[in-house]
Amino acid sequence: MRTIGVLGALLLFVEFVGAQTLDSAQVSAIDKNFWKTSLPRHELQWGVGCPLLEEFIIYGMGSDDLSGDFDRPHNWFDKEVYRGSRGTTLFNWSFSYLYRVCKFLWVGADVTYIGFYDVYYDKFTHQKAYINSDQLLTFMPKIRFSYLNRKYVTLYSGISCGIGWVIHSEKKEVNVVTNWAFQATAFGVKAGTSWFGFAEVGLGYKGFGVIGLGYHFNRQNRQLFKRNSL
Amino acid sequence: MKTNKIYLGLLFSAMVLLFANCTIREGEMAGAATQRGYEIYKTCESNTLYFIDNKVDICFKLNAWLEADSSLKDLLEDKWFPNYKIRKMSDGMYGLYAGADLAYSIETGNLPLSDPSAQWILSWRGTERDLPNYYDRPYALTTSFIQGTQELHVDHADSTNSWHVTIAGADSSEAFLDLNIVALSRLMPQSLIDDDFTVTGTGKYDFLEGKIWKDGELAGWTHHTCLSFEIKEPMQNFFAYEGLTWNGGKVDLEASNENGEKLLVNAEFKGPYNLQITYKDKVQIWNVNTEQVTEIF
Numbered sequence: 001m002r003t004i005g006v007l008g009a010l011l012l013f014v015e016f017v018g019a020q021t022l023d024s025a026q027v028s029a030i031d032k033n034f035w036k037t038s039l040p041r042h043e044l045q046w047g048v049g050c051p052l053l054e055e056f057i058i059y060g061m062g063s064d065d066l067s068g069d070f071d072r073p074h075n076w077f078d079k080e081v082y083r084g085s086r087g088t089t090l091f092n093w094s095f096s097y098l099y100r101v102c103k104f105l106w107v108g109a110d111v112t113y114i115g116f117y118d119v120y121y122d123k124f125t126h127q128k129a130y131i132n133s134d135q136l137l138t139f140m141p142k143i144r145f146s147y148l149n150r151k152y153v154t155l156y157s158g159i160s161c162g163i164g165w166v167i168h169s170e171k172k173e174v175n176v177v178t179n180w181a182f183q184a185t186a187f188g189v190k191a192g193t194s195w196f197g198f199a200e201v202g203l204g205y206k207g208f209g210v211i212g213l214g215y216h217f218n219r220q221n222r223q224l225f226k227r228n229s230l
Numbered sequence: 231m232k233t234n235k236i237y238l239g240l241l242f243s244a245m246v247l248l249f250a251n252c253t254i255r256e257g258e259m260a261g262a263a264t265q266r267g268y269e270i271y272k273t274c275e276s277n278t279l280y281f282i283d284n285k286v287d288i289c290f291k292l293n294a295w296l297e298a299d300s301s302l303k304d305l306l307e308d309k310w311f312p313n314y315k316i317r318k319m320s321d322g323m324y325g326l327y328a329g330a331d332l333a334y335s336i337e338t339g340n341l342p343l344s345d346p347s348a349q350w351i352l353s354w355r356g357t358e359r360d361l362p363n364y365y366d367r368p369y370a371l372t373t374s375f376i377q378g379t380q381e382l383h384v385d386h387a388d389s390t391n392s393w394h395v396t397i398a399g400a401d402s403s404e405a406f407l408d409l410n411i412v413a414l415s416r417l418m419p420q421s422l423i424d425d426d427f428t429v430t431g432t433g434k435y436d437f438l439e440g441k442i443w444k445d446g447e448l449a450g451w452t453h454h455t456c457l458s459f460e461i462k463e464p465m466q467n468f469f470a471y472e473g474l475t476w477n478g479g480k481v482d483l484e485a486s487n488e489n490g491e492k493l494l495v496n497a498e499f500k501g502p503y504n505l506q507i508t509y510k511d512k513v514q515i516w517n518v519n520t521e522q523v524t525e526i527f
Contacts, residue, residue: 076487077455077491080265084258123263124263197241
């Protein structure tokens with residue numbers, strides 16, 4: 001319910017802001033290349049995403065059943081432990097840079113990071129035994145389509161595909177697994193001027209839902225845009 | 231404009247709080263204190279019964295085949311040795327052939343196993359195929375008898391329905407088995423695993439893990455674990471859903487590794503399906519059917 005409420009408020013906010021601005025057709029009528037000077041060309045984003053999907057990607061659906069160790073006699077001498085609650089870096093952090101190639105098309109890249117930490121406790125003393133961690137780092141070139149480009153609000157979808165590294169640390173032994181990484185953003189909205197906020201819903205290594213802040217460069221023509229749009 | 235920024239800030243804060251409530255995963259239970267002891271016991275049980283089923287019982291089946299009427303021999307050969315053909319190699323010597331390859335040779339001394347003087351020797355060439363298949367079996371299979379020529383001796387013990395079974399690991403292996411098997415249902419079973427029997431004796435298994443290769447040849451192993459056992463009270467076989475298991479008796483176990491670490495386990499049946507495991511001063515009763523702890527002391 002809380003999620004629906006927040007999304008509803010977000011849409012209302014989009015409509016409220018959109019109603020007060022010119023649409024892209026009107027701007028094009030003034031000058032078909034006007035977007036180059038009136039709309040932002042460079043963008044930096046910092047976002048945080050829900051970490052549940054990344055946990056599934058790293059750990060899968062497997063349980064913590066000990067039966068996997070039954071057939072490895074040398075494991076009999078390992079410290080007998082059990083796992084405590086799994087912690088994370090709280091969010092899936094993402095950093096993006098995007099460049100607007102034309103009015104509706106952006107290209108750029110995402111860098112994401114999330115860490116999971118499992119604390120293991122001695123079965124007999126219940127004291128902390130060791131910590132295992134999995135850290136996921138991705139680099140994903142990105143393409144974005146913005147299908148509503150207004151002065152303060154942009155609606156968009158996008159897709160990113162790249163490479164991901166899972167850095168697994170177990171009992172102080174570290175190994176790195178490289179794999180594909182992706183992010184499909186079904187719906188994204190950003191609102192603001194030079195500084196803006198954004199929210200995205202999608203699937204992939206940035207998480208199901210992402211929110212964050214961003215900054216537009218080359219807003220120097222803002223005044224021109226304002227004057228022409230009046 | 232200023233109002234819009236305030237709305238944005240509020241919206242952002244609300245969503246941060248929303249996602250901050252994500253629960254990743256709860257911790258797991260500590261598990262049974264004797265779990266590792268139970269694993270060690272099951273590994274001993276699994277290997278001993280596997281050995282009786284796959285090696286010792288060859289002698290009993292061949293004995294039944296030798297004793298059978300000629301009209302039944304083909305039937306018994308197909309039933310008990312579906313992958314082999316029995317061939318007489320010389321006087322009192324038989325071979326089990328897989329195609330043209332001799333898989334097992336059995337020296338009978340021209341005496342049936344039921345004869346008090348019987349001394350049979352089952353020989354085979356230990357090969358890689360006897361290595362444990364980790365992914366098919368829940369418990370590790372010993373690597374004790376996979377190198378060189380293996381000789382299993384089956385002799386009559388001091389009573390008519392019991393047999394003394396011995397084998398020693400080849401080369402530098404310290405592995406061995408020295409078992410007494412007593413048939414309970416009949417004096418001379420055709421096949422041990424189709425019958426009730428008890429096992430007493432001692433043994434030691436090797437578990438070699440992690441091959442080290444050098445110049446394309448096996449140069450060693452990264453892990454070497456040993457499991458010694460001494461049966462204090464006869465272990466009684468039982469046909470459970472998952473196969474042949476034990477359901478009675480008492481056995482002491484000692485696991486050790488290449489670092490000199492040792493683990494001691496005592497396993498004792500306290501009634502049908504109820505196995506008491508003593509491990510690291512903890513005592514728990516396991517139900518061998520459900521593999522769950524039912525009682526803690």
